[in-house]
Every structure is written in structure tokens, then in C-alpha cells.
Amino acid sequence: MNDLEIIGLDYSYGREVKALDGVGFSVPSGSVVGLLGPNGSGKSTLIKNVFDLLESQAGTIAVGGSPHTTPEAKREAVYLSSNDYLPEFLTAAEYVAMMAGFYGLEVDREDAADLFSRFAMDGRYDDLIENFSHGMRKKTQLIVALLVRRRLTVIDETLNGVDLEALHLAEKELAGLRDEGRSVLLCTHDFPVLERIADEIVFLDHGRVVFNAPTAGLVDEYGSLERMVYGYLEAGER
Amino acid sequence: MNDLEIIGLDYSYGREVKALDGVGFSVPSGSVVGLLGPNGSGKSTLIKNVFDLLESQAGTIAVGGSPHTTPEAKREAVYLSSNDYLPEFLTAAEYVAMMAGFYGLEVDREDAADLFSRFAMDGRYDDLIENFSHGMRKKTQLIVALLVRRRLTVIDETLNGVDLEALHLAEKELAGLRDEGRSVLLCTHDFPVLERIADEIVFLDHGRVVFNAPTAGLVDEYGSLERMVYGYLEAGER
Amino acid sequence: MNDLEIIGLDYSYGREVKALDGVGFSVPSGSVVGLLGPNGSGKSTLIKNVFDLLESQAGTIAVGGSPHTTPEAKREAVYLSSNDYLPEFLTAAEYVAMMAGFYGLEVDREDAADLFSRFAMDGRYDDLIENFSHGMRKKTQLIVALLVRRRLTVIDETLNGVDLEALHLAEKELAGLRDEGRSVLLCTHDFPVLERIADEIVFLDHGRVVFNAPTAGLVDEYGSLERMVYGYLEAGER
Amino acid sequence: MNDLEIIGLDYSYGREVKALDGVGFSVPSGSVVGLLGPNGSGKSTLIKNVFDLLESQAGTIAVGGSPHTTPEAKREAVYLSSNDYLPEFLTAAEYVAMMAGFYGLEVDREDAADLFSRFAMDGRYDDLIENFSHGMRKKTQLIVALLVRRRLTVIDETLNGVDLEALHLAEKELAGLRDEGRSVLLCTHDFPVLERIADEIVFLDHGRVVFNAPTAGLVDEYGSLERMVYGYLEAGER
Numbered sequence: 025m026n027d028l029e030i031i032g033l034d035y036s037y038g039r040e041v042k043a044l045d046g047v048g049f050s051v052p053s054g055s056v057v058g059l060l061g062p063n064g065s066g067k068s069t070l071i072k073n074v075f076d077l078l079e080s081q082a083g084t085i086a087v088g089g090s091p092h093t094t095p096e097a098k099r100e101a102v103y104l105s106s107n108d109y110l111p112e113f114l115t116a117a118e119y120v121a122m123m124a125g126f127y128g129l130e131v132d133r134e135d136a137a138d139l140f141s142r143f144a145m146d147g148r149y150d151d152l153i154e155n156f157s158h159g160m161r162k163k164t165q166l167i168v169a170l171l172v173r174r175r176l177t178v179i180d181e182t183l184n185g186v187d188l189e190a191l192h193l194a195e196k197e198l199a200g201l202r203d204e205g206r207s208v209l210l211c212t213h214d215f216p217v218l219e220r221i222a223d224e225i226v227f228l229d230h231g232r233v234v235f236n237a238p239t240a241g242l243v244d245e246y247g248s249l250e251r252m253v254y255g256y257l258e259a260g261e262r
Numbered sequence: 263m264n265d266l267e268i269i270g271l272d273y274s275y276g277r278e279v280k281a282l283d284g285v286g287f288s289v290p291s292g293s294v295v296g297l298l299g300p301n302g303s304g305k306s307t308l309i310k311n312v313f314d315l316l317e318s319q320a321g322t323i324a325v326g327g328s329p330h331t332t333p334e335a336k337r338e339a340v341y342l343s344s345n346d347y348l349p350e351f352l353t354a355a356e357y358v359a360m361m362a363g364f365y366g367l368e369v370d371r372e373d374a375a376d377l378f379s380r381f382a383m384d385g386r387y388d389d390l391i392e393n394f395s396h397g398m399r400k401k402t403q404l405i406v407a408l409l410v411r412r413r414l415t416v417i418d419e420t421l422n423g424v425d426l427e428a429l430h431l432a433e434k435e436l437a438g439l440r441d442e443g444r445s446v447l448l449c450t451h452d453f454p455v456l457e458r459i460a461d462e463i464v465f466l467d468h469g470r471v472v473f474n475a476p477t478a479g480l481v482d483e484y485g486s487l488e489r490m491v492y493g494y495l496e497a498g499e500r
Numbered sequence: 501m502n503d504l505e506i507i508g509l510d511y512s513y514g515r516e517v518k519a520l521d522g523v524g525f526s527v528p529s530g531s532v533v534g535l536l537g538p539n540g541s542g543k544s545t546l547i548k549n550v551f552d553l554l555e556s557q558a559g560t561i562a563v564g565g566s567p568h569t570t571p572e573a574k575r576e577a578v579y580l581s582s583n584d585y586l587p588e589f590l591t592a593a594e595y596v597a598m599m600a601g602f603y604g605l606e607v608d609r610e611d612a613a614d615l616f617s618r619f620a621m622d623g624r625y626d627d628l629i630e631n632f633s634h635g636m637r638k639k640t641q642l643i644v645a646l647l648v649r650r651r652l653t654v655i656d657e658t659l660n661g662v663d664l665e666a667l668h669l670a671e672k673e674l675a676g677l678r679d680e681g682r683s684v685l686l687c688t689h690d691f692p693v694l695e696r697i698a699d700e701i702v703f704l705d706h707g708r709v710v711f712n713a714p715t716a717g718l719v720d721e722y723g724s725l726e727r728m729v730y731g732y733l734e735a736g737e738r
Numbered sequence: 739m740n741d742l743e744i745i746g747l748d749y750s751y752g753r754e755v756k757a758l759d760g761v762g763f764s765v766p767s768g769s770v771v772g773l774l775g776p777n778g779s780g781k782s783t784l785i786k787n788v789f790d791l792l793e794s795q796a797g798t799i800a801v802g803g804s805p806h807t808t809p810e811a812k813r814e815a816v817y818l819s820s821n822d823y824l825p826e827f828l829t830a831a832e833y834v835a836m837m838a839g840f841y842g843l844e845v846d847r848e849d850a851a852d853l854f855s856r857f858a859m860d861g862r863y864d865d866l867i868e869n870f871s872h873g874m875r876k877k878t879q880l881i882v883a884l885l886v887r888r889r890l891t892v893i894d895e896t897l898n899g900v901d902l903e904a905l906h907l908a909e910k911e912l913a914g915l916r917d918e919g920r921s922v923l924l925c926t927h928d929f930p931v932l933e934r935i936a937d938e939i940v941f942l943d944h945g946r947v948v949f950n951a952p953t954a955g956l957v958d959e960y961g962s963l964e965r966m967v968y969g970y971l972e973a974g975e976r
Binding site: 594 | 790791823825826835868894
């Protein structure tokens with residue numbers, strides 16, 4: 025089964041800019057898919073379509089088998105955006121409760137506090153988010169995703185710049201989601217992370233899917249994801 | 263009719279701190295009520311209770327006549343928090359559409375763009391919020407409230423620090439909400455703004471309502487709201 | 501003596517926009533001068549000229565009697581900008597030491613910690629600034645100015661939005677600077693604060709000084725600073 | 739010659755925490771040295787000592803052959819901190835001029851505007867920094883370093899999270915500094931970047947240098963920097 029299935033997605037801003045041009049790919053249950061692309065490749069437009077923040081213009085998107093605009097679909101996916109979209113006026117605990125409420129869940133306080141502690145934010149669970157550094161805000165976003173454990177987790181550059189140990193732990197936790205049969209769409213240009221945990225890679229450019237293949241095969245072919253990407257960008261085949 | 267009615271609201275964090283202690287007051291339709299209080303007075307706890315971000319422990323809260331935890335109540339109130347709780351990855355237009363969607367409304371693009379222009383953000387309606395200054399983010403929050411025009415608008419210090427002309431325009435626009443029979447709960451310590459547009463004042467300290475009276479009467483009695491507040495704080499009756 | 505003296509200051513961005521047009525006024529020792537103006541009035545350009553962040557094009561600026569580009573002048577003035585220009589990677593204590601070093605001073609640790617405590621940031625003196633909320637950052641800026649106690653303190657909207665009690669304390673502390681014979685140029689549109697502590701008002705519009713007079717006289721004539729300002733803005737004499 | 743030479747550097751916060759314990763290493767002219775370490779390893783304390791933001795307690799630091807507290811040393815090094823330590827009230831052009839002034843340089847406007855354009859910030863050179871996104875602020879920091887071209891450039895995680903193409907360009911530009919005989923101390927845990935451009939690696943843990951060796955040798959021995967680091971962290975030899 026596919027937790028996310030996108031077919032023939034088009035999107036244009038105004039008349040001329042074709043931001044997405046027939047994009048299609050899948051995120052199978054129990055997998056991590058890496059999403060890569062330069063500035064302006066369409067990644068953000070794609071994610072906004074998936075979360076119905078932009079009204080899709082052509083093509084279909086299904087989350088957990090349901091059309092992406094339905095309540096069923098919306099309950100099955102969680103989105104980690106940049107670290108700054110957090111309600112500063114809430115404590116971490118209040119934010120966790122708000123997000124749990126959104127998904128109709130109860131979150132065990134001890135589980136949550138334990139994750140805060142493992143991500144080196146011991147004792148900060150009842151602090152106001154306005155007193156959190158950028159790194160702590162990123163980790164808070166990730167922890168919420170790990171607590172609500174949706175079928176599909178979409179991570180949009182959220183982990184860039186977190187500390188070495190948090191990144192290492194994050195990787196294990198994302199692998200844990202996958203091992204439970206959940207899936208992750210991971211947007212990052214941290215190539216080694218992708219090489220370690222992404223089963224497949226989707227590489228976008230100019231609104232089209234340029235590569236969509238198992239990570240291992242791409243690494244075999246190009247030597248590394250990085251060589252693949254920079255080779256492509258410099259080849260001027262664009 | 264009261265757009266907001268709070269009766270006997272208690273709230274404690276842990277066992278000992280009584281953040282709210284029997285708070286009760288009303289925001290009548292067609293009025294602006296100013297909410298004042300020093301740090302730690304309970305204002306934030308109060309607002310979080312109203313918007314169900316903290317589970318109320320005792321007392322009742324009704325929004326538009328419905329218990330505050332019901333979907334009916336949630337559709338009738340809009341909350342303007344600090345300027346930083348905005349999705350940076352969206353454009354202003356996308357954010358407006360997201361908020362309109364939340365309330366089940368359609369927002370006319372021209373109305374929205376016109377408000378952006380009147381608040382000196384001409385031509386920024388399709389820009390990403392990540393490129394907005396703090397002042398522009400505050401104004402964006404206010405514009406959304408003016409577009410969705412709920413029965414009750416709660417403004418939590420959002421307007422502190424916006425420029426002179428935006429503040430002047432904001433005042434007129436809030437008066438416009440009131441004149442349509444809507445209501446505003448306005449948390450600010452900009453005393454002259456309160457003296458001009460607040461019909462009533464609620465002053466909290468240590469989780470209790472200290473003053474709750476028509477603004478005109480308080481100004482008559484104390485000379486100004488400022489004298490009332492600072493007089494109180496310095497009198498040590500606390 | 502005048503701690504700041506500006507004569508015939510012009511400034512243009514490019515050829516056409518005349519951002520400052522013959523601006524002149526003084527800040528006498530032992531006084532607080534309020535600087536007011538709508539968006540685009542030239543306030544920011546003026547302050548950037550004073551601190552040599554823009555190269556002045558015509559006119560003269562003297563700080564403590566010395567031309568504003570000299571080391572003597574630079575040692576005599578401190579600038580409080582928006583709250584976000586703080587080195588997040590330092591603790592408050594390290595930041596205070598850095599600023600003291602800039603002015604060739606030693607700051608007593610106890611004095612500093614005491615001010616942090618009085619501004620309700622007890623025990624935060626050795627915390628990283630990246631963990632400070634916006635309000636705490638504003639207060640940190642102010643505390644630094646109170647510690648380095650320069651001849652001239654220029655405050656650019658820094659106090660907007662700090663809490664009621666901090667604002668009250670700030671007012672007393674600024675009056676303390678004045679009582680020691682120092683001076684403050686206070687940019688804010690918190691009219692009551694200006695009415696209480698500003699000896700004189702300078703009101704700019706379109707790069708020119710529109711009003712420059714003792715506060716008491718302006719309040720007598722117009723009823724309040726607010727009426728003066730909004731009356732002017734609405735009169736369309738601009 | 740060494741652009742940075744550190745010998746026997748100790749630093750303690752309070753009596754017990756030994757944040758740096760006999761740290762010594764060099765950054766030779768014409769080289770890039772990668773600085774790595776987990777949270778709390780002492781990296782930040784080290785950099786603060788180098789830039790005299792913490793008063794060194796034991797050991798010596800020389801920049802360009804001069805003791806690090808001298809004006810000569812301070813003129814030879816530039817520090818790129820987190821992206822948020824930028825004066826929001828200035829335009830990029832004004833900020834560049836301020837930094838150039840600090841180093842006693844003139845920056846050619848065309849060179850600067852050209853770098854802005856190459857880093858995909860075409861036409862933003864005269865915009866206020868308050869309207870820049872996080873990514874643009876990071877790139878602005880880097881551009882300033884490339885314009886002032888000091889003997890030693892210290893980059894503290896500044897490039898984390900910039901877009902793919904900016905990172906690629908940054909790498910080339912840093913290599914350009916090196917090729918001119920300048921040097922870069924690059925703190926990042928982007929391992930592939932380090933493997934490509936760092937001549938040597940310094941890995942800190944618990945305030946001590948654990949590894950300090952040519953990158954090529956470490957990669958030969960451990961397979962990759964990443965395996966070296968995570969292997970070390972997991973081995974529990976700490």
C-alpha cells in the first residue's frame with residue numbers, strides 16, 4: 025500500500041509559471057522517501073498541494089488511500105515545517121496537547137517528557153516556546169511528529185542545523201516510524217542522511233520528476249547522491 | 263447578548279499556583295472590552311482557557327452563547343496572538359485562504375489585497391511571510407481578523423509596536439467591527455487606545471478581577487487608566 | 501550644553517527621494533527629547549546618520565561637542581535598536597562584557613545581575629540570549645544602556661511591547677539618566693510615556709521638523725500629543 | 739605560517755566545569771580546517787576565546803601572528819555567527835558598509851551587488867534586512883566575509899540549512915579564499931562538505947582535542963568522517 029500517492033499533479037502560479045508539471049510518485053507504507061531539488065524546483069508547491077494549502081489544479085493526491093482533501097486524509101498526515109511556525113505563547117506541553125487534540129489523540133505525559141529529555145531538552149517540557157532556541161524549536165516539531173505517529177510524516181528541511189546528537193537520534197526515530205509500517209517523506213539536502221535511511225529518492229527540477237529510484241541504485245550509478253545532484257546541476261541538461 | 267461570557271473560572275498549574283481564581287466577566291455584542299494586567303496576572307491563562315488551549319478546571323465559558331469547547335463556539339472566535347505564530351512557508355494570500363478555510367469562508371481576493379494596501383503593504387499579498395518584518399506580520403494577523411470578521415475577536419498584545427498610521431487605522435477598523443455588532447477583547451497596555459475605543463475595562467491581578475467597569479467611569483474616577491493602573495500597582499494593596 | 505546637536509542635515513537615497521531636508525534640533529544635557537513621526541518621516545535615516553551608519557551628505561552632527569564621526573563622539577552615545585540585534589550565541593553576561601569593552605568600561609557583575617533581577621529576569625544573567633523571549637531581549641538592550649551610562653542614549657522603539665512593570669521601571673531609570681545630567685533621545689509613539697518624561701518633542705514628517713517645542717506647551721495647545729499627531733496626520737496639511 | 743595558532747587553552751565556567759582543557763591546534767595559511775564536536779564539546783567556548791568574547795584564562799591564541807587581543811589580530815579575522823546577529827534596521831548595503839568600515843576597507847558596490855545576485859538575492863542589496871528570510875540572512879553573512887576577505891574566516895554553523903545551490907557556490911568561494919592564501923575555520927557537521935574542502939579536521943569532545951589530522955587520512959582510516967564521529971560517540975570511550 026502507498027501512504028502517499030501522487031498522479032499527474034500540475035500547478036501554475038498565474039498563467040505562465042508552471043511550478044509543477046505532471047508530477048507523480050508514491051511513498052509506500054514502511055518506507056522513507058527522500059525529496060530533493062534545487063530552489064524553485066517545485067518542492068514547496070508540491071508539499072502545499074499535499075496538505076491542501078494550495079488548491080490542486082490537475083491530478084490526484086491520496087493520503088492513506090483517501091483523497092487528500094478529506095478529513096480521513098488530513099488525520100493521517102503530519103507536516104513538520106520550518107521551526108518558526110510554533111505558537112510561542114504556549115508551553116511545549118500545551119502545544120503537544122493542542123496537536124494531539126487536532127488528531128483526536130491523547131498523549132502520555134511521561135512519553136512526551138521522556139522524548140524531551142532524550143533530545144537534550146530535559147526539564148523544558150513545561151517552558152514557554154518563546155524561550156526556546158531555534159534548535160529546540162526544530163526538535164519540538166520532530167517530537168510532536170514522533171508522539172502523534174501518523175501514517176505519513178512529511179519533514180520539510182526541519183532538521184537542518186540541529187546538533188549532531190539530535191540528528192543521530194532523529195535518524196533512529198524516523199527509522200522506527202518506518203519499521204512500524206509508517207512512512208516518511210524527508211526533504212533535506214543532507215545527502216548522507218538520505219543515503220542511510222531513504223529507501224527511494226525523488227529528485228525534482230523545474231516542476232518535473234528528474235530521478236525517482238531506489239537510493240542504493242542511484243548511489244551505485246553515480247557514486248553518491250551528492251555527485252548525482254551536483255553533476256546534474258552542472259551538466260546544464262536543465 | 264454577550265459574545266463572551268465567563269463565570270467563576272479557576273485555573274491552577276500544579277497544586278499551588280492559582281493562576282485564575284473565580285474570574286468572571288462578559289464581552290457584550292457590539293462592544294470593545296479592554297483586558298489589562300501586569301505580568302503573571304492571569305491574562306494569558308485566561309485567553310488559553312477561552313480558546314481551549316488549556317482545559318478549564320472550574321467555571322464556564324460561552325462564546326456566542328455556546329460552550330467554548332463546541333465547534334459552534336470555535337467558529338465564532340478568532341485569536342490574534344503574537345506576531346510570530348504565522349506559517350512562514352506560505353504567502354500572505356495562502357495564509358488568508360488557510361484561515362478562511364478554517365472558518366468555512368471564502369475571502370474575496372480584492373478585499374484582501376485592498377486591506378494589504380491600506381496597511382502599507384501594497385503589492386505584498388503574494389509574497390512569502392518569511393520575507394515579512396515583525397511589523398508586517400502583526401498587520402497580517404490583524405488583516406486576517408478583519409477579513410474573517412468573527413463574532414468575537416481576541417487581540418493579545420498583537421498591535422504593540424506597529425507603526426503610528428497602522429495603529430490609527432487598526433483603531434478605526436476595530437471600531438468598525440463593533441459598529442457591526444461584533445465584539446473585541448483587546449489586551450494591550452496602550453492606555454490611550456483603550457480610553458478611546460474600549461467601552462469597558464477588565465483589570466486582572468493575581469488571577470482575580472480587580473476592576474471591571476465602563477472606561478469612562480474609571481477615567482472620571484482616576485484621571486486616566488494609566489493612573490488607575492500604576493496607582494494600584496504602587497499602592498501595594500496587592 | 502547639548503549632548504546632541506544637529507544642524508541642516510540633508511539626506512537623499514538616490515537622486516530623488518529627499519529623506520531628510522534641513523533637519524536641525526538639539527538634545528540638551530539633562531533632558532529627555534521625544535522623537536515622533538509616521539512611517540517614512542525620516543526618523544530611521546536620522547538615527548543612522550547620527551550613528552554614522554549612513555554617511556551624512558550635508559549639515560553637521562555633534563555628539564557631546566565632537567563631530568559625530570570621531571572616536572570621542574562614538575564613545576559618548578549608545579544606541580538601542582530593535583530587540584533582535586543581539587548576539588544570540590552569547591550569554592547576557594558575555595554580551596554586557598562585550599559592550600562594556602566597546603566603551604572601555606568595567607561593569608560590576610552585581611550591578612548587572614541586580615538590574616536583571618529588577619527587570620524580572622532573575623537568574624537569567626548567565627543564560628544564552630538565544631533562549632530569551634522578545635521581551636527579554638528588549639529589556640537586555642535597555643539594561644546595557646543603563647550599565648554603560650553614556651552621555652547620550654538613543655532608544656529606537658525598543659520599549660514597544662515590554663510588559664507593564666518593565667515599562668514603568670524603564671521610565672524611572674531613564675529619568676535617572678536625565679537627573680545625572682545625561683540625555684535621552686526617545687523614539688516611541690507611546691504618547692503618555694512621552695508626556696510624562698520628555699522635556700521636548702521633535703516631530704518629523706517628510707524629512708522635515710514639523711514641531712519642536714517643550715512637551716508641556718504642545719500638550720497645552722493641542723490637549724495631548726496624540727491629538728497633535730493625529731490631528732496633523734488627518735488635516736492633510738502634509 | 740599559521741593564521742590561527744592556539745596553544746594550551748583552558749577555560750572554566752565557575753569552578754568545576756572545565757569547558758576547554760589544554761586545547762591546541764593551528765590553522766595554516768592557505769587551508770580550510772573543519773571543527774567538529776557534539777553539543778557541549780567546547781566549540782563555542784573556543785570560538786568566543788578566539789574572538790575575545792570570553793577572557794582567556796590560560797594558554798595563548800595568535801591570529802595572523804599577533805596576540806588575539808590586539809587590534810592587529812582583530813583586524814585579521816572575521817566571524818560568521820548564527821544568522822540572527824544582523825542589524826535588521828539596516829539595508830544589506832548599509833550593513834556591508836558598516837562591516838567594511840569596521841575593517842577599514844572600502845567595498846565596491848558592484849562587487850557586492852554581484853555577489854548578492856550570484857547568491858540568488860538579485861535586487862535585494864538595498865532592502866532592509868528585516869525583510870530577509872533566515873536563508874537570506876545566512877547568505878548575507880557569508881557575502882560580507884567574502885567581501886572583507888580577512889586572513890582568517892571563522893564560520894560557526896552559519897551555512898546549515900541554506901539552499902543546495904548556495905551551498906555549492908559557498909564551497910567554491912571558500913576554496914577561493916584558501917587559494918588566495920587565506921584560511922577558513924569551518925564549524926559544521928555537514929560531513930561531505932568537510933570531506934571535500936577541509937584539509938584538516940579538529941574534533942573536540944569534553945573540551946579536549948580528540949582528533950586533529952588531515953581529512954584524507956581520517957577518511958582512509960574510518961571510511962568517512964561520519965563513521966569516525968558516530969563511531970566515536972557510540973563507542974562510549976568518552
